[in-house]
Amino acid sequence: MKLPTHGRLAVYAAPNAPFVIEEHPLRTPMPGEVLVKIRMSTICRSDIHSYQGHRPNPCPGVLGHEIIGTIVALGAGLSHDMRGDPLAPGDRITWSEYFIPGPDYFSEVVGLPQKARGVDKYGHMTVTTPPHHHGGFGEYCYILPHSWILRLPDVLTDAEATPLNCGVATMIAVTEAAAIRLGQTVVIQGLGLLGLYGAAIAKARGARLVIGIDTLAERRERAARFGVDLAFDPMMDDATLLNEIRAACRPEGADAVIEVCGVPGVIPLGIEMLRIGGTYVLGGVVNPAARVTLNANLLLKKMLTLRGVHNYHPRNLIEALDFVVANRARFPFHELVDGIYPLDRVNEAMADAAERRVLRAAITP
Numbered sequence: 001m002k003l004p005t006h007g008r009l010a011v012y013a014a015p016n017a018p019f020v021i022e023e024h025p026l027r028t029p030m031p032g033e034v035l036v037k038i039r040m041s042t043i044c045r046s047d048i049h050s051y052q053g054h055r056p057n058p059c060p061g062v063l064g065h066e067i068i069g070t071i072v073a074l075g076a077g078l079s080h081d082m083r084g085d086p087l088a089p090g091d092r093i094t095w096s097e098y099f100i101p102g103p104d105y106f107s108e109v110v111g112l113p114q115k116a117r118g119v120d121k122y123g124h125m126t127v128t129t130p131p132h133h134h135g136g137f138g139e140y141c142y143i144l145p146h147s148w149i150l151r152l153p154d155v156l157t158d159a160e161a162t163p164l165n166c167g168v169a170t171m172i173a174v175t176e177a178a179a180i181r182l183g184q185t186v187v188i189q190g191l192g193l194l195g196l197y198g199a200a201i202a203k204a205r206g207a208r209l210v211i212g213i214d215t216l217a218e219r220r221e222r223a224a225r226f227g228v229d230l231a232f233d234p235m236m237d238d239a240t241l242l243n244e245i246r247a248a249c250r251p252e253g254a255d256a257v258i259e260v261c262g263v264p265g266v267i268p269l270g271i272e273m274l275r276i277g278g279t280y281v282l283g284g285v286v287n288p289a290a291r292v293t294l295n296a297n298l299l300l301k302k303m304l305t306l307r308g309v310h311n312y313h314p315r316n317l318i319e320a321l322d323f324v325v326a327n328r329a330r331f332p333f334h335e336l337v338d339g340i341y342p343l344d345r346v347n348e349a350m351a352d353a354a355e356r357r358v359l360r361a362a363i364t365p
């Protein structure tokens, strides 16, 4: 098959500058690479933070890391996905949002490949960095060596499959860190996309009761379809909220509390919602400016566990795929991608996503 010579990419020159569609050259994939024709890329909250300049991202930049695509050409040495399924041109795939220069201390000894030295992510590099096509807001993407690839089963729609490699896999890792067991009670602070996946996964892991907290009434209503049994508006006074949660999580508090709202100010109250020996997991405070004052004595006396989770282990991507395949009839994951835009309308997609007019905007080249 003859490769196309160029592909279109949406490039932004500086934070908040409009995206401009540019053409950049394509080449044959090098060993260990895959050239993919993008089918869909969803706008993650972290894309919005990068675009607005709240977190450092080099410019002129290409964004988009929640991506699925169809294999155009495989580089030498790549014939199977990480589960051992054969890969061939035409296959629909997802892949880890990050890639590493090679095995190192953090990937091999500590077991945190997402923290390997020199790790980089799709949608996080300048467009001038070869091979130029390494983000989701475009027609093509090169999957670079030391990424983790999974072939997608036909049963999943593109909308169900695209959030797998960031939103779903991250919440698999977060709920794993929360060590949710059969019959437990879980509180989720924030009912955006991560919170909804988190609620559904907590239920699938056997939670008896999932409580959601969000300021937006429509989010609290929607959450009921994703496994949230009780939803509260955090604008009520803290003592009342705490009493309500303790009453629901007898005898004295939740087994696990998960932060996925990105607001550091909610952390102290979240810790107070825990029972003795409970676990608090941070999953949303991705911005560098996230200072908060805690009563450390409470952590000590209640023997609490505090965990931070950033991205995920490749095994979590496999679990994410299997979770969505197994639970797509129980939870309406197809509803989550609620705005689809062609590449030419990327500026409108970003504005709608930033203003929360849509839950997950998707760009289809």
Ligand SMILES: [Zn+2]
Binding pocket: 044, 045, 046, 047, 065, 066, 166, 167
């Ligand atoms: Zn993301």
